[in-house]
Amino acid sequence: GAGVSQSPRYKVAKRGQDVALRCDPISGHVSLFWYQQALGQGPEFLTYFQNEAQLDKSGLPSDRFFAERPEGSVSTLKIQRTQQEDSAVYLCASSSNSGASYGYTFGSGTRLTVV
Amino acid sequence: RKEVEQDPGPFNVPEGATVAFNCTYSNSASQSFFWYRQDCRKEPKLLMSVYSSGNEDGRFTAQLNRASQYISLLIRDSKLSDSATYLCVVTRGKLIFGQGTELSVKP
Numbered sequence: 686g687a688g689v690s691q692s693p694r695y696k697v698a699k700r701g702q703d704v705a706l707r708c709d710p711i712s713g714h715v716s717l718f719w720y721q722q723a724l725g726q727g728p729e730f731l732t733y734f735q736n737e738a739q740l741d742k743s744g745l746p747s748d749r750f751f752a753e754r755p756e757g758s759v760s761t762l763k764i765q766r767t768q769q770e771d772s773a774v775y776l777c778a779s780s781s782n783s784g785a786s787y788g789y790t791f792g793s794g795t796r797l798t799v800v
Numbered sequence: 801r802k803e804v805e806q807d808p809g810p811f812n813v814p815e816g817a818t819v820a821f822n823c824t825y826s827n828s829a830s831q832s833f834f835w836y837r838q839d840c841r842k843e844p845k846l847l848m849s850v851y852s853s854g855n856e857d858g859r860f861t862a863q864l865n866r867a868s869q870y871i872s873l874l875i876r877d878s879k880l881s882d883s884a885t886y887l888c889v890v891t892r893g894k895l896i897f898g899q900g901t902e903l904s905v906k907p
Binding site: 718730733776787791794 | 893900
């Protein structure tokens, strides 16, 4: 597709449930980033992939968060045993450059609500 | 303390006003600098890059002062369509965002 596609657009999870969020980057984009944006805050970095390699996962808030990009294209962010503080918008961005400063395209995000 | 700090908002201004946004960053190793715009319930989108020499794009002017680690954005003759949240961004291998400043332009 022409842009970064994220699914689902909205997700309501009961506390303790596992969720999986999908990101379909722009075809051929090497770099893929996940961000978490809480209400009224700026996006916070979670993790970065260059192709299939996860080069930086320093922003993942706990070991309940796991991300993968096994074939260097689609990525999945998984959150186990969701907590209310996980409620946020999860944004995915991709870029054609490695270690990019420029050329990021963001998806529309997945809005996760944990009840 | 966050690595990128912005003015707390919101800013409520009349159409035609000039608005200034301020931002400071704490890590001198930051490489590149940007302003992003985020409309309500939408994804962030690049507004403009920021350089030490200053740069202008129509009604928008951005400036970087590396010595004081300060970034600014000036919007002249503000329009209703400028209403959004403005995010200050630095990069060190990834985008690092400030918390954003909301702007509301009223008729």
